[in-house]
Amino acid sequence: MSREIVNVMEELASSIVTVMLMSPDYQTFCKCEKCRRDILALSLNTLPTHYVTTEGGRQQAYEQLNTNDNRKWINKRIISAIHVVGRYPKHNE
Template sequence: MEEIVRSLVMVLMRGSEYQMICKCPKCEADIMALTLNSVPSHYVTSSFGREAAYEQLNTKENLEWINKRIIRAIHVVSKYPKH
């Protein structure tokens, strides 16, 4: 889940919708942490488990659901930055 969230945060933060949002490492880490706290954990212990979890999570519906959590986190962190 962390890898998916990290890549989606990077894509969304570089998009035109969020040009005015702070992109410092602290804010990006806060956005990732807030997002990861709002999605279920998926722990794996092998590369096979990692690939299986990635395939399970990498669906259109799931990515849209995660994007909504990221967008919510972006708005929260931009409203209440910790720096």
């Protein structure tokens, strides 16, 4: 495999951000690529990194991180990032 180093938390957070922005709860928030990236970056700054180097390690880490208990605090940080970016969007620069 040609993958190098992957942050599994980034993959997980990215999919959660996508799903949340599609949900009715966040229909009033901007979903442009700039805001989506800012939400993800802001979330990742407050989430622990989880780097892996193999596909097997990636799957194992994903399963460990993606439990109900972990999703509660991960979701909480992503939700607060969605609100910060929604209040101070940078997409008009």
